Amino acid sequence: MSALLADVPLSRSVEDYLKAIYHLSSQGGFATTSDIAAMLLVAPPSVSGMIRRLSDSGLIEHVPYRGVQLTNQGRRAALRMIRRHRVLELYLTERLHYDWDGVHDEAERLEHAVSDELIDRMAKALGNPRYDPHGAPIPTPGGEIEETVLVPLAEAELGAPYELRQVDTEDPARLRYLAEHGLTPGKGVTVTDRQPFNGPVTLTLVPGGQQVIGRELALLLLCKRTDA
Amino acid sequence: MSALLADVPLSRSVEDYLKAIYHLSSQGGFATTSDIAAMLLVAPPSVSGMIRRLSDSGLIEHVPYRGVQLTNQGRRAALRMIRRHRVLELYLTERLHYDWDGVHDEAERLEHAVSDELIDRMAKALGNPRYDPHGAPIPTPGGEIEETVLVPLAEAELGAPYELRQVDTEDPARLRYLAEHGLTPGKGVTVTDRQPFNGPVTLTLVPGGQQVIGRELALLLLCKRTDA
DNA sequence: ACTTTGATTTAGTCCAAGCTAAACTTGCTT
DNA sequence: AAGCAAGTTTAGCTTGGACTAAATCAAAGT
Numbered sequence: 001m002s003a004l005l006a007d008v009p010l011s012r013s014v015e016d017y018l019k020a021i022y023h024l025s026s027q028g029g030f031a032t033t034s035d036i037a038a039m040l041l042v043a044p045p046s047v048s049g050m051i052r053r054l055s056d057s058g059l060i061e062h063v064p065y066r067g068v069q070l071t072n073q074g075r076r077a078a079l080r081m082i083r084r085h086r087v088l089e090l091y092l093t094e095r096l097h098y099d100w101d102g103v104h105d106e107a108e109r110l111e112h113a114v115s116d117e118l119i120d121r122m123a124k125a126l127g128n129p130r131y132d133p134h135g136a137p138i139p140t141p142g143g144e145i146e147e148t149v150l151v152p153l154a155e156a157e158l159g160a161p162y163e164l165r166q167v168d169t170e171d172p173a174r175l176r177y178l179a180e181h182g183l184t185p186g187k188g189v190t191v192t193d194r195q196p197f198n199g200p201v202t203l204t205l206v207p208g209g210q211q212v213i214g215r216e217l218a219l220l221l222l223c224k225r226t227d228a
Numbered sequence: 229m230s231a232l233l234a235d236v237p238l239s240r241s242v243e244d245y246l247k248a249i250y251h252l253s254s255q256g257g258f259a260t261t262s263d264i265a266a267m268l269l270v271a272p273p274s275v276s277g278m279i280r281r282l283s284d285s286g287l288i289e290h291v292p293y294r295g296v297q298l299t300n301q302g303r304r305a306a307l308r309m310i311r312r313h314r315v316l317e318l319y320l321t322e323r324l325h326y327d328w329d330g331v332h333d334e335a336e337r338l339e340h341a342v343s344d345e346l347i348d349r350m351a352k353a354l355g356n357p358r359y360d361p362h363g364a365p366i367p368t369p370g371g372e373i374e375e376t377v378l379v380p381l382a383e384a385e386l387g388a389p390y391e392l393r394q395v396d397t398e399d400p401a402r403l404r405y406l407a408e409h410g411l412t413p414g415k416g417v418t419v420t421d422r423q424p425f426n427g428p429v430t431l432t433l434v435p436g437g438q439q440v441i442g443r444e445l446a447l448l449l450l451c452k453r454t455d456a
Numbered sequence: 457a458c459t460t461t462g463a464t465t466t467a468g469t470c471c472a473a474g475c476t477a478a479a480c481t482t483g484c485t486t
Numbered sequence: 487a488a489g490c491a492a493g494t495t496t497a498g499c500t501t502g503g504a505c506t507a508a509a510t511c512a513a514a515g516t
Contacts (some may be wrong), residue, residue, distance in 0.1 A: 096349045114340035121324045
């Protein structure tokens with residue numbers, strides 16, 4: 001750790017790497033060089049180079065040939081970016097009429113340019129919301145993030161009542177399809193049938209009726225059980 | 229000219245240079261290397277390097293040892309940045325309660341990250357305004373900009389009625405002072421006395437009363453005569 | 457017409473961040 | 487236990503954009 005708590009401004013690339021590492025190591029464990037490379041669409045040696053710079057500045061821990069993890073300092077920086085991204089997505093959809101499937105790219109560029117002050121002003125204008133348009137939790141200015149255990153609809157218990165909480169994709173085509181079929185955060189949902197061999201899932205929406213979706217989509221729909 | 233009309237995305241630096249050159253050559257004539265360097269706070273040789281790149285890509289014309297001017301392509305790009313900057317300044321003040329003296333830096337960073345689409349959405353949300361918070365004209369999406377001949381208050385005719393149209397500074401301290409003294413675009417103003425040797429200017433504000441300001445500030449207050 | 461001075465450009469260096477090609481680890485499979 | 491494939495790292499190159507030091511030019515003064 002060389003940069004002892006000096007809150008140096010980070011480059012655009014550094015911010016992108018930290019976010020990628022956060023997402024890849026969020027289920028515990030290491031983010032690997034090749035996973036980071038795939039997520040950021042760069043060549044693996046570029047990642048190795050950046051890993052050196054990041055661990056020199058104390059933002060990550062690197063175990064050679066194993067992967068990397070964020071330090072507390074790195075996690076703070078990553079959560080700051082995620083807060084920015086999610087506040088931006090919500091602001092753009094709520095106040096400037098962006099569709100939830102088109103907002104990702106704009107937020108992706110803006111998150112590197114906005115000040116903390118602007119983000120806080122946007123959040124305040126929105127009433128300090130807790131979730132972005134896809135249902136993902138927005139970290140607080142202090143870097144706290146809500147951690148709820150959610151289950152993909154594809155693995156929900158048959159017949160049990162769930163609430164659809166979060167849609168785990170940024171792909172515009174999938175998002176558009178889901179919105180057209182009423183599959184948005186907040187809806188009640190029950191799985192009534194599931195075919196074997198990665199087959200389709202039949203579900204009942206509340207409000208709404210019965211429909212069938214493929215397993216790939218059902219894995220993206222994160223739910224919370226609502227009885228108990 | 230190498231990039232024949234291919235609308236390649238420009239880097240942050242390139243965008244800053246084009247804007248600086250636009251402002252420095254706006255009164256006709258050339259922008260010099262050292263003026264650009266002073267405006268962007270970089271060393272003159274850095275400017276020489278960038279001038280090569282810019283003129284290689286057809287954005288400027290360079291006359292060695294004289295200076296540079298924008299080509300049509302360069303002017304279009306510069307006006308796009310100025311539109312972005314001014315729409316952002318107005319949006320931030322109108323919708324997110326920024327003060328007119330604090331909004332410049334935020335807009336300066338955002339202007340490189342926003343899409344044309346976002347700018348147009350912001351402009352639409354504001355009713356397609358024609359002036360930014362300092363009274364500067366906002367270029368249209370097509371790259372047209374209003375050109376009005378304005379006279380600095382320091383040179384206004386004694387006793388004649390003027391309208392204060394534009395405040396030609398981004399310096400927060402000066403802006404704050406001006407706002408506190410009611411010197412904002414839209415006000416009516418008459419110069420009632422002017423002391424020699426760059427002395428103070430006495431003026432009458434409508435609405436508002438009489439006051440005295442220094443010549444330095446009076447040079448920043450751009451006015452239009454309102455009798456005909 | 458020469459010289460001086462200030463501005464400009466060239467030469468050469470550095471850093472971030474990307475790339476390819478080659479070398480090296482790791483862990484799995486014979 | 488040896489060898490191989492996949493993944494990782496190193497070596498070395500490129501580009502944009504900054505810098506300093508040195509060279510060059512132009513305009514003004516003697």
